[in-house]
Amino acid sequence: MTRKNLVVVRAGSNSLHHRWLDIPDDARSYDVVVSFFDTAAFAAFQPRDGVRAVLIKGGKWDGLFKTFADIDIDAYDYFWLPDDDIDASATTVNEIFRLCRQSGLAVAQPALTHDSYFSHFIFMQCPGFRLRYTNYVEIMVPCLNRNILRQALPLFEGTMSGFGLDYTWCRWADSGPFNVAILDTVAVHHTRPVGKVLQSAMTDAGKPTSEEEEEILKARYDLVERTVPLAFAGVRTDGGPVIGRVAVGWRMVRGWWPIRHTFHERRKAFWAIIKIARRQLTKRLDMRTL
Numbered sequence: 001m002t003r004k005n006l007v008v009v010r011a012g013s014n015s016l017h018h019r020w021l022d023i024p025d026d027a028r029s030y031d032v033v034v035s036f037f038d039t040a041a042f043a044a045f046q047p048r049d050g051v052r053a054v055l056i057k058g059g060k061w062d063g064l065f066k067t068f069a070d071i072d073i074d075a076y077d078y079f080w081l082p083d084d085d086i087d088a089s090a091t092t093v094n095e096i097f098r099l100c101r102q103s104g105l106a107v108a109q110p111a112l113t114h115d116s117y118f119s120h121f122i123f124m125q126c127p128g129f130r131l132r133y134t135n136y137v138e139i140m141v142p143c144l145n146r147n148i149l150r151q152a153l154p155l156f157e158g159t160m161s162g163f164g165l166d167y168t169w170c171r172w173a174d175s176g177p178f179n180v181a182i183l184d185t186v187a188v189h190h191t192r193p194v195g196k197v198l199q200s201a202m203t204d205a206g207k208p209t210s211e212e213e214e215e216i217l218k219a220r221y222d223l224v225e226r227t228v229p230l231a232f233a234g235v236r237t238d239g240g241p242v243i244g245r246v247a248v249g250w251r252m253v254r255g256w257w258p259i260r261h262t263f264h265e266r267r268k269a270f271w272a273i274i275k276i277a278r279r280q281l282t283k284r285l286d287m288r289t290l
Contacts, residue, residue, distance in 0.1 A: 003028070003029055003030055003031050003050065003076075004029070004075075004076055004077045004078070005029050005030035005031070005076060005077065005078045005079075005080070005097040006030060006031050006032070006033065006071070006075075006076040006078070006079050006080070007020060007030050007031070007032045007033070007079075007080045007081075007082070007093065008032075008033045008035060008064060008067060008068070008071070008079060008080075008081055009032070009033075009034055009035065009081070009082055009083075009084050010035050010036075010037055010059075010060045010063050010064060010067075010083075010084060011034050011035065011036050011037070011038070011041060011084045012036070012037060012038040012041055012084055013038050013040060013041040014084070014085070015034070015041065015084035015085075016084060016085060016086060016087050016088075016191065017032065017034055017084060019087055019088060019089060019090075020032065020088055020089070020090050020093050021048070021051065021090055022089055022090050023089075023090040023091060025048065025049045025050050027090070027094075028050060028090055028093075028094065029094045029097050029098070030050075030080070030093060030094070030097060031050045031051070031052075031076075032050060032051045032052070033051075033052050033053075033054065033067060033071065034051065034052070034053045034054075035053075035054050035056050035063055035064065035067040036053060036054065036055050036056070037055075037056065037057055037058060037059075037063055039055065042054075042055040054067060054070070058160065059159070059160025059161065059207075060083070060139075060160065060161075060162060061139075061155075061156040061159045061160060061161070061162040061165070062156065062157060062158070062159060062160055064081060064156050065153060065156035065157040068149075068153060068156075073146060073149065073150065074146070076146065077101070077145060077146055078097050078100055078101065078143055078144070078145055078146075079143065079144050079145075079146070079149050080093065080096060080097070080141070080142075080143045081141075081142050081143075081144070082140070082141045082188070083140050083141070083190075085190065085191045085192040086140070086141060086188050086189070086190060086191070087188065087189040087190075087191050088110070088188040088189070092110070092186055092187075092188060095185075095186045096108075096110050096143055096183065096186055097143070099131070099183050099185065099186060100143050100145070100183075103131065103181065104179070105143075105145070105179055105180065105181050106144070106145050106147065106148050106174055106175040106176075106179040106180065107137045107142060107143070107144055107145075107148055107169055107170055107175050107179065107180045107181075108131075108137060108142075108143045108180065108181050108182070108183055109123065109137045109138055109140075109141045109142055109143060109182060109183065110141055110143075110182075110183050110186045110187055110188045111123060111124060111125035111126065111182055111183060111184045111186070111187045111188075112124050112125060112187060112188065112189070112190055113125060113187045113188065113189045113190075114259070114262050114263045114264065115189060115263075115264040116188075116189050116190040116191075116264065117190050117191070117192060117193050117194055117264070117265070118190065118194070118265070119138070119140075119194045120136070120138070120229045121268075121269060121272030121273065121275070121276060122134070122136075122182075122229045122230075122231060122252070122276055123138060123182055123229070124256070124263070124269075125184055125187040126184050126251075126252050126255045126256060127255040127256070127259070128236060128237060128251055128254070128255045129184040129234050129235065129236060129237065129242075129251070129252075129255070130184060130185050130234075130235040130236060130237050130239070131181040131182060131183050131184055131185070131234060131235050132181060132182045132184060132231040132233070132234040132235075132248060132252075133177065133178055133180065133181050133231065133232055133233040133234060134170070134180055134181060134182055134229060134230065134231050134232070135167060135170050135171070135180070135227065135229065135230050135232070135285060135286075135287060136166055136167045136170060136227065136228075136229035136230070137166055137169070137170060137180060137182075138166050139161075139162040139163070139165050139166050140190065140194075141188060141190075142165075142166075142169075144169070145174075147174045148169055148172065148174055148175055151169070151172055151174065152165065152169050155168070155217065158213075158216070159213045159216075159217070160207055160213070161210035161213050161214075162213075163210040163211065163213050163214035163217070164213070164214040164217035164218055165217070167227040167229075168217060168221060168223075168290065170287075171286075171287060171288065171289060171290045172289065172290060173289050176287060176289060177232070177287050178233065182231070185237070221290045223290075225284070225286070227286075228279055228283050230245060230279060230280060230283060230285050231245070231248045231249070231252065231280070232244065232245050232248065232285055233248060234248050234251070236251075245280045245281070245285065246280060246281060248280065249276065249277055249279075249280025249281065250277075252276060252277075252280070253273055253276070253277050256269075256273050257273060260273060
């Protein structure tokens with residue numbers, strides 16, 4: 001079978017990538033490359049059709065740079081680059097790729113389930129939306145088309161954390177407004193607290209902090225202001241459009257507020273909804289091409 005989608009994951013001993021393979025191989029629309037950073041996990045790998053394993057030390061993004069050196073990028077249209085603590089079924093992964101292709105997106109991510117750990121609440125699945133157009137796609141679960149991946153790869157080489165990529169790749173000529181979105185009809189579960197394993201690894205390796213890596217990337221693109229995630233348009237579940245930050249913000253709050261008690265981090269969710277409402281009203285949206 002010729003598959004036009006590829007999943008590449010940087011994996012340790014507790015990786016959940018086996019969950020993304022829970023249907024027969026011929027039912028998957030994607031191949032998988034498991035790029036292990038853990039020697040014992042690599043040794044325990046069991047080969048199967050459409051799945052390849054490599055052992056490459058390092059962080060997520062510098063490790064991905066080395067991994068892609070041995071991948072035929074031209075063979076695929078879309079690339080999903082999730083963290084290894086993402087719990088999702090193979091059917092869900094199929095749907096991520098289907099929605100990206102159907103909507104002609106250059107950069108996208110699935111929404112997060114309400115029991116997920118999160119950094120930015122705006123990426124939690126929002127009732128009433130099919131997708132939301134945004135200026136920000138998290139480094140946790142990005143799906144990139146071939147053109148964006150090619151532009152992003154040189155940036156992977158010098159960073160373990162990938163901080164700053166999340167808003168940079170949303171503002172290139174091949175991405176930009178209405179080509180970048182959060183997919184609300186499909187959601188994945190982020191199972192571990194954000195950033196703890198990465199920060200420990202960077203400290204142990206004597207590398208710059210995540211924040212220092214972000215400053216280097218910002219300087220490369222002459223970015224001064226802090227970029228915060230915003231949604232400026234969307235598509236409702238009935239297919240109708242929602243245009244403008246205020247309209248999208250109001251619909252997001254209206255979707256989340258009645259179910260705020262269902263979130264794993266309830267108190268954090270309560271204040272996050274209020275913060276998002278304020279940001280949608282007041283924060284500057286800059287989508288000029290970098």
